[in-house]
Amino acid sequence: xxEPSESPxxxxxxxATPIRVFLVDDHALFRSGVRAExxxxxxxxxxxxxxxxxxxxxAGIRHLAPDVVLLDVHMPDGGGAEVLRxxxxxxxxxxxxxxxxxxxxxxxxxVIRAGARGYVTKTINGRExxxxxxxxxxxxxxxxxxxxxxxxxxxxxxxxxxxxxxxxLDRLTPRERDVLRLLARGYAYKEIAAELFISVKTVETHxxxxxxxxxxxxxxxxxxxxxxxxxx
Amino acid sequence: MTSTSEPAQRVPAxxxxxxxxxxxxxxxxxxxxxxxxxxxxxxADHLGIDVLWVRGAFTxxxxxxxxxxxxxxxxxxxxxQEPAEVVRHVSRRERQQALGLAALGLGLAIAGSxxxxxxxxWIIGPLGVAAVGAAVxxxxxxxxxxxxxxxxxxxxxxxxxxxxxxxxxxxxLFVAAGISVFLLGRVNLGQVQFTLLAVGATLIxxxxxxxxxxxxxxxxxxxxxRERIRxxxxxxxxxxxxxxxxxxxxxxxxxxxxxxxxxRLARGQERELRGWLHGPTGYGARKQAGGxxxxxxxxxxxxxxxxxxxxxxxxxxxTVRPVVVGDCPLDEQLSALVAASRExxxxxxxxxxxxEVSLYVEVEADAVSVFVRDRGVGFEPDQVPADRHGLxxxxxxxxxxxxxxxxxxxxxxxxxxxxxxxxxxxxxxRENGS
Numbered sequence: 001x002x003e004p005s006e007s008p009x010x011x012x013x014x015x016a017t018p019i020r021v022f023l024v025d026d027h028a029l030f031r032s033g034v035r036a037e038x039x040x041x042x043x044x045x046x047x048x049x050x051x052x053x054x055x056x057x058x059a060g061i062r063h064l065a066p067d068v069v070l071l072d073v074h075m076p077d078g079g080g081a082e083v084l085r086x087x088x089x090x091x092x093x094x095x096x097x098x099x100x101x102x103x104x105x106x107x108x109x110x111v112i113r114a115g116a117r118g119y120v121t122k123t124i125n126g127r128e129x130x131x132x133x134x135x136x137x138x139x140x141x142x143x144x145x146x147x148x149x150x151x152x153x154x155x156x157x158x159x160x161x162x163x164x165x166x167x168x169l170d171r172l173t174p175r176e177r178d179v180l181r182l183l184a185r186g187y188a189y190k191e192i193a194a195e196l197f198i199s200v201k202t203v204e205t206h207x208x209x210x211x212x213x214x215x216x217x218x219x220x221x222x223x224x225x226x227x228x229x230x231x232x
Numbered sequence: 233m234t235s236t237s238e239p240a241q242r243v244p245a246x247x248x249x250x251x252x253x254x255x256x257x258x259x260x261x262x263x264x265x266x267x268x269x270x271x272x273x274x275x276a277d278h279l280g281i282d283v284l285w286v287r288g289a290f291t292x293x294x295x296x297x298x299x300x301x302x303x304x305x306x307x308x309x310x311x312x313q314e315p316a317e318v319v320r321h322v323s324r325r326e327r328q329q330a331l332g333l334a335a336l337g338l339g340l341a342i343a344g345s346x347x348x349x350x351x352x353x354w355i356i357g358p359l360g361v362a363a364v365g366a367a368v369x370x371x372x373x374x375x376x377x378x379x380x381x382x383x384x385x386x387x388x389x390x391x392x393x394x395x396x397x398x399x400x401x402x403x404x405l406f407v408a409a410g411i412s413v414f415l416l417g418r419v420n421l422g423q424v425q426f427t428l429l430a431v432g433a434t435l436i437x438x439x440x441x442x443x444x445x446x447x448x449x450x451x452x453x454x455x456x457x458r459e460r461i462r463x464x465x466x467x468x469x470x471x472x473x474x475x476x477x478x479x480x481x482x483x484x485x486x487x488x489x490x491x492x493x494x495x496r497l498a499r500g501q502e503r504e505l506r507g508w509l510h511g512p513t514g515y516g517a518r519k520q521a522g523g524x525x526x527x528x529x530x531x532x533x534x535x536x537x538x539x540x541x542x543x544x545x546x547x548x549x550x551t552v553r554p555v556v557v558g559d560c561p562l563d564e565q566l567s568a569l570v571a572a573s574r575e576x577x578x579x580x581x582x583x584x585x586x587x588e589v590s591l592y593v594e595v596e597a598d599a600v601s602v603f604v605r606d607r608g609v610g611f612e613p614d615q616v617p618a619d620r621h622g623l624x625x626x627x628x629x630x631x632x633x634x635x636x637x638x639x640x641x642x643x644x645x646x647x648x649x650x651x652x653x654x655x656x657x658x659x660x661x662r663e664n665g666s
């Protein structure tokens with residue numbers, strides 16, 4: 001189902017160039033739904049290809065070199081984490097955004113730790129999805145309220161928990177915690193900035209920092225969730 | 233002991249004889265390529281070994297008071313001939329070999345009988361019993377089992393290593409010793425403990441000899457049990473999907489003209505399926521817990537809050553997405569908090585004019601916070617009409633009675649957020665932390 005519908009465009013990175021998105025999901029129905037929402041409705045985001053399996057995705061992404069890959073967490077042959085494992089080392093510039101119906105912390109955390117820059121649920125509407133695509137394309141992280149909840153849960157200090165090995169990575173700063181809480185409460189970045197009297201840029205910095213810690217920390221909860229999916 | 237090393241040796245042998253091998257032919261006597269009656273050839277065909285081995289076995293048995301000769305004659309009588317002629321070539325060398333073996337066997341038989349039964353009797357007796365037993369087992373076993381046995385025997389002889397040989401030798405030794413002691417004891421001493429000793433030794437010998445068989449039996453039982461569990465699980469999943477998902481899909485098709493109802497049905501079904509797959513009392517959780525968990529007590533804050541959100545969803549056809557961080561047991565104060573949260577969600581669903589409400593619950597060491605947020609029309613708290621007491625009574629009043637606090641943020645057109653906070657009793661914190 002890999003459709004090289006558009007050949008790779010010349011690399012002129014001005015404002016007019018739409019963000020080229022590649023869709024990976026084993027449900028054709030869902031792919032066509034996302035295509036229908038993104039393609040005509042959003043001017044600056046265009047779907048350049050799609051794939052229904054890990055092998056197709058790896059081949060298609062190598063060929064088309066898109067800007068952003070929307071990645072389903074659950075697929076046969078290892079799912080989104082497997083695509084990330086195969087492509088991240090050779091194509092570090094491509095940004096991955098996980099898209100899933102899963103409510104299980106281990107699924108979500110696993111794909112984040114494999115290198116995705118964000119996680120949104122499939123019930124997200126087209127406008128929000130386009131916004132999330134723009135955000136990850138710009139190098140920021142995208143946290144859905146649920147992911148923010150999972151991360152807060154993983155970094156919460158339970159009584160009797162093992163002391164952090166690397167305090168820099170294994171703990172969230174109070175400010176990061178505040179930002180995550182507001183994200184979990186359903187606030188947009190602009191609202192968070194207004195609430196905390198900081199700039200949107202600072203909010204983005206905090207979220208990126210939380211993403212980095214989620215990916216690199218060896219906290220027990222995180223590595224347990226990841227090891228359940230054979231990622232560590 | 234050797235028994236512990238058995239599975240490691242045997243397991244690789246079993247898959248080498250899968251269904252690719254055609255079914256073993258029944259024993260028939262050869263019509264062609266025979267020397268006497270085709271018995272040895274027929275048995276060799278059946279067992280899949282060289283005919284020379286069978287002839288050698290008959291010859292050796294003949295030495296034991298002519299048992300081989302008797303066995304050959306019995307086989308001649310009872311095994312029927314193969315129905316159709318098959319062309320076989322018998323080489324001159326094979327013919328000479330076979331004739332030599334036949335002569336040797338006859339000679340041994342005569343010599344054996346001349347020596348008298350006393351020496352060989354001890355060996356022939358048990359061996360005869362064992363041979364008859366083996367033949368009966370072979371006869372009763374099904375095809376797959378026979379294949380595994382021969383594969384196992386080949387592995388045992390050719391590649392099984394010294395452990396197998398030692399085990400077989402020890403077993404044979406025990407059996408022979410037991411029986412000979414038994415015979416000796418009866419003839420000479422007639423003492424009871426002697427007999428017991430003999431019986432014990434025989435039993436040990438038989439046990440050692442049949443170790444692989446026991447191991448295989450246990451493996452087969454385990455495999456059967458696993459298969460049964462798989463079947464039960466499949467049936468459970470099918471039943472669940474039928475009861476819930478298919479029913480809901482049918483309902484959705486019937487009510488396709490009512491978007492509100494369809495959304496309510498779909499969301500309710502989604503929640504139910506998620507709960508079954510990932511929830512604390514669902515399918516996935518039960519598997520991890522070993523299947524012995526009873527119905528879980530609805531005793532934690534997270535469960536209560538999620539249940540309240542589900543109820544609001546079902547009643548008002550909105551989507552409530554709960555995010556819960558941490559958990560703790562439910563007490564009276566927290567029950568009040570849940571009730572107040574529910575009222576706040578109902579308010580949002582009824583008055584905000586939105587289809588989605590955010591619910592965030594965070595359990596901290598000393599307090600529990602709940603945030604109910606919508607992006608709806610909002611209102612000015614000072615200008616609430618006098619006839620709307622829901623917020624005043626159910627939320628403010630309830631929280632105040634249990635020592636909690638309420639903060640309300642709203643403005644026209646900017647949505648509403650209700651923030652509830654309830655402090656936790658110190659002893660509960662300790663209990664949770666231990």
